Amino acid sequence: MAKTKVGVLISGRGSNLQALLDAAQDPDFPAEVVLVLSNKAGAQGLERARKVDVPTGFIDHTLYEDREDFEKDLDAKLREAGVQIVCLAGFMRILTPWFVEKWRDRMLNIHPSLLPAFKGVHTHERALEQGVRVHGCTVHFVRAEMDDGPIIGQAVVPVLAGDTPEALSARVLEAEHKLYPACLKLVADGKARVSAEAVRIAEGSEPDSETVLINPAV
Ligand SMILES: Nc1nc2c(c(=O)[nH]1)N[C@@H](CN(C=O)c1ccc(C(=O)N[C@@H](CCC(=O)O)C(=O)O)cc1)CN2
Ligand SMILES: NCC(=O)N[C@@H]1O[C@H](COP(=O)([O-])[O-])[C@@H](O)[C@H]1O
Secondary structure, eight states, X not given: OOOEEEEEEESSOOHHHHHHHHHHTSTTOSEEEEEEEEXXXXXXXXXXXXXXXXXXXXXXXXXXXXXXXXXXXXXXXXXXXXXXXXXXXXXXXXXXXXXXXXXXXXXXXXXXXXXXXXXXXXXXXXXXXXXOSEEEEXXXXXXXXXXXXXXXXXXXXXXXXXXXXXXHHHHHHHHHHHXXXXXXXXXXXXXXXXXXXXXXXXXXXXXXXXXXXXXXXX
16 A cells, blocks of 8 residues: 655754654555655754655745745645655744645644643743643644644653653653654554544643543554
8 A cells, every 4th residue: 555655844853753764664654754844954854864865855934035935835845745744843933824724634743742731832841840740742733823733642751750851851752752653653544533522622622521641552
């Protein structure tokens, strides 16, 4: 069966990209990374892709006055490569509704918290400041609203006594590297069912008491 073609958008280190590249080495994995695009020329993730002969591209967002013009070039390269699913992996640009709608329910992002908790930045510092006992990461379909959208999967990471943001971040990152490939597999296999509950939570409702966290094979 033909593998789902994945394009990955990055801006930096690319450790989640590496996890997707590694997962795709398995002949039974239902997806293949066919293109890696970065908005930063020196992104370490570009070298990770080159090492395994995955085509890369650099599109400098600073050269565009209009955000949508940058995104139109992104979109053109993705379509040229036959991409069917886009994975954001530390891609540091807020995408406009135009791009988000073009890739609606075919674009995933990973966020280092148990959404809807701790949207935005500095998630580990905020989790420690608030004294939460569990933290973790989320893979979700991308919507125009930042860090919103139906949740595909989450991995729960316990907060340990004496945890620093660095130690917690490292533990969450390990979970990210397992969660992202597991969620991409669910989507590529057509098994990522977005429950009405997930949509309700994404739209700001409180989870029902019986809502449980889904840990797909993490
Ligand atoms: N419309 C959406 N775009 C993006 C989403 C999303 O859920 N909806 N997820 C992000 C998440 N993200 C990190 O992975 C992220 C990206 C961008 C920013 C941000 O503030 N960007 C600034 C520029 C920052 C910079 O260049 O260093 C901007 O775009 O003006 C925060 C978090 C990916 N996009
Ligand atoms: N709001 C989204 C966000 O904060 N994303 C986070 O950026 C990092 C990218 O690292 P990587 O380049 O090593 O994959 C990851 O920890 C990811 O969860």
